[in-house]
Amino acid sequence: MDTSMRTDPPRTDSARVGSARTGSARADDVDLRHHGDAEVGSGLVDFAVNVRPGTPPAWLAERLRASVADLAAYPDPRPARSAVARRHGRAVEEVLLTSGAAEAFVLLARALRPRRAAIVHPQFTEPEAALRAAGHAVHRVILGKDFTLDPDAVPRDADLVVIGNPTNPTSVLHPAETIAALARPGRTVVVDEAFMDCVPGEPETLAATLPPGVVVIRSLTKTWGLAGLRAGYVLAEPALIERLAEAQPLWAVSTPALVAIQACCEPSALAEAERWAADLAAERERLAGELTARGLYVVPRARASFLCLNMPDALGVRALLRERGYAVRRGDTFPGLGPDWLRVAVRDRATNDALLEALGELGI
Structure with a gap:
């Protein structure tokens, strides 16, 4: 097989060097x-x-097995919601628990009415799929060299911007201040932080500061091996959390998923x-x-x-x-x-x- 390839950034039709x-x-x-x-x-x-x-770890699997004893009762999200709020230093009203990050993208697509939605690519494709399924047109911003973010590449009239951090599939971690610079009045900036706990210390997370207009989506799937359970959450301003909750079915997050969310927010986890x-x-x-x-x-x-x-x-x-x-x-x-x-x-x-x-x- 021909391996005569360069280690400098490649020039391709889909990711041109030096520009977005x-x-x-x-x-x-x-x-x-x-x-x-x-x-x-x-x-x-x-x-x-x-x-x-090797996940879920044994201690978490045991907690999940024990939760089966409570399946006759309807799920109570309050303990898990409070745990997420404590974990990120947020108010409980700024937290919505979801059936994985994928549900969060669907809820945003249902609740928001963007005039111009911009998706920063390459990235996880479910946000675009959810927006299109809800009838929204999507404007793609394709990043250039090394897939680093230039805020000026995003159209100024975009009132919804979606970006991953660190980004799937490029593994690029954007500086928090660069993403925060996307925020402006009348614009919602959605940051998919599903892989943020891969980063020691999470220095670029926006979960703790949550600038106005910024929405952070987190998932427990990757670190804790819960793809089959579906557990995630949204952090946003209370008014938007209320709108998303109205679009969400009742009891959307199962009792085992709530147990997992609470457990994975504990200091030992x-x-x-x-x-x-x-x-x-x-x-x-x-x-x-x-x-x-x-x-x-x-x-x-x-x-x-x-x-x-x-x-x-x-x-x-x-x-x-x-x-x-x-x-x-x-x-x-x-x-x-x-x-x-x-x-x-x-x-x-x-x-x-x-x-x-x-x-x-x-x-x-």
């Missing part, structure tokens, strides 16, 4: 509903889904997550260095639990890796990327080394 592109887009130009779970399968080592391996984030950072840096040494372009300064790679015929590499028992995430279903991009989860050292060995067998 803006414009409307068709809903069918990429598959917005394709996600990493579609890549995995029996017998495949999973580098496609960004859930922390936060300390566990912090230790994992530190270990992740070290292994991520090592893996990125190994891939870069092979001539691959790895989006720099990755801060989430995955790396974003550029290589010729990435879809072909993906298929060959599947034949060897490894699942990685295709990049061409993210607006702003294309067929020469892959997303690779960071696993433990031994598992990462096995993937590197498989790439070596392909001449990479």
